[in-house]
Amino acid sequence: MIERLKRFADSTNFTKAVIVTIASAMPLIILTQLGYFQYGIAVALGAFLTYPADIPSNLQHKVRGLLITTLIVSGCTLMVNLLHPVPLLFYPFAIVMVFFLSMISVYGQRATMVSFSGLLAIALATGHLRDGWDIAIYTALSLAGGLIYTTISVLFKLVSPHRYTELQMVECLKLTAKYMKLRGNLWEKDADREKIVEKQLHLQVELNTIHESLREILIRNRSTAGSSNRTRKMLLVFISMVDILELALSTSFDHSKLQHKFSDHPKVLDTYQNLAYNLGASLKRIAKSIENRKKYISKHNLIEDLESVQRAIESYRNALSEAEASEGVWMLLNMLHYAEKQVEKIKTIERAFTTTMNFKDLKERDKDLQKFLTPEYYPFRILKENLSLSSTIFRHSLRLTVTMIIGFGLGLIFQMQNPYWILLTIIVIMRPGYGLTKQRSFQRIIGTVAGAVIAFALLSVIKNTSIIAILAVTAMVLGLAFTSINYSIGATFVTIYVVFLYGMLTPNVREVIQYRVFDTAVGGILAFAANYFLWPAWEFxxxxVYIKKSIEANRNYLNEISLFYNEKGSVSTAYKLARKSAFVELGNLMSSYQRMIQEPKSKQKQVQQVYKLAVLNHTLVSSLASLGTYIQSHKTSKASEAFNVVVNAVIKNLDHSAALLSAETSTQAYCSDKEELAMRFTELRNIRARELKESTPDDENEFRLKMEEANLIIEQLVWLNGLSEKILTATKQLELTK
Incomplete structure (x- = not known):
């Protein structure tokens, strides 16, 4: 429990919660002591509304984002107060601003959070209207609050500039360790392998997110602020982590076949499984050392584990005749080769935290590394392209605008005490997807009710104002820290904070909170209903589009592997970008699938078929990574005609599948190509054997090695061709209603 509390206190969420609490509470306390409580509230709100846009990034983008948010928040506050007395101007302005702020979410996460801050500012301004010079004063105070938050946040960043990067790396190491442990579970005799693969697919989504975050921090920071040894170390570790994941994906063992093959020699597989588990355990231990800021001490001797596997292979070889053992030994040596590569990568990571390293190789890659980043620019073209009902963000913006109009109208018609609470609830809860909006609606209502009950229970026994104030600040920190971790708990603590705050300010706190609970329920119901009835963006x-992008990314990855095998040389940046894209698009496909299964059953179209395509694409990525890894780690011969014929056949299958999903042509158009696509692989082996024999007629040993290469490559191509045909068949069967 103590360790968990320490991790929580060291987390980015808790740090941000502390920053916004300091930025809000400090001016409020000072101005209250000077007799300007209302001014203190205005400054605190300015700081609080700037806080959502404080997302992890390099210092330059952080400051720019917070300053823009501060200007938008104070600008919205000013315009609402100026125009509110003139309904003919106010209502059109409010509608246009709500829609526009919602639409800028098309520019990514930072823009989404800036949008969120602006929308909150509009909602709060409608509940705290000013007139005369008060408008200018409160706008200036709101601006000051945003600047105070920006200053404190930057100071925290300067005091501990690398901590966020370290915590992200910790998360990456832990997720990769979990992935490796799942691979170890596959060696269990009665393992539910379909369930394990499903868990790996879900992990892929999380790993894609954390990889993108680390690329942003490590590579963009490296280009804008120079490169320290610590940054270079983290970058080297990150590159090793990506390689580890590729290796894990690249080796798809037939576990059922292996279990059957070595059923009379279980020690071989048990020894290998122990090594597989220790690979993940080593990564987890590295993560803990970074998290706890302690020197890394290796617990598992991976070299000894490798030697144990080698001894087990020798024992197996000695227990059987050479003819009986040859196939099994060949399988085991392939497994051992994979494990050696993983140990090599993990040893690189261990050395990064235990010895002084030479980072010269990274300097040569600076230019190429920039290509792995998502471009940071905001052309008007993107906004214009999304101004149609085909855009999920456009639908969400339209839906949010209409729902806020309805919520505001209900507040006016029924003369609710604080109608802006309905607007705040709608803004906080409503998301582009139905599933998350539904989940948040229930979580917020449950959290609000639970928080109100707990707060009233505490207020009934605590009468000391100072104690209540301390509890209110504590609840605020915990509420903000938990919001992105567990929304129900976050909503509970935020409600406790609000009740305590009103408990200090007003005598009729029970009546006020009753209205808050009611308004929250109304806002939650409106948000939930709007996502179902108003221009819903059902995931099916x-x-x-996601399936098509995943198939196209896999096709591009295969094309780069083919180029590399044909041209040899070093691995190109284009190859690595294609690999990254294949991993990312697979994760996006799984994210879309996860969102769909959260939606109403009636809106879940062809669930099994979609999942089947996700699994097939995952298997295809794995097979491609296996082929690419083999070619990178072995001295290979000249690519044969056979290789290129089959690669072209696989690419055609994938192109056909992508074309079907974009409705570019009909299924019948491909029937005439069937014979061309179906190559006889026995003939391909004969072609390759003839080519090799002609090139090395006298060297039997070299010929044997090249035939082994040929067989491995052909086996992968057989598997790839089969997968591409299954994807094409599954795509033809997929009937998603549009």
């Missing part, structure tokens, strides 16, 4: 409508 977008899934064909």
């Amino acid at each position: 409508l977008s899934l064909p």
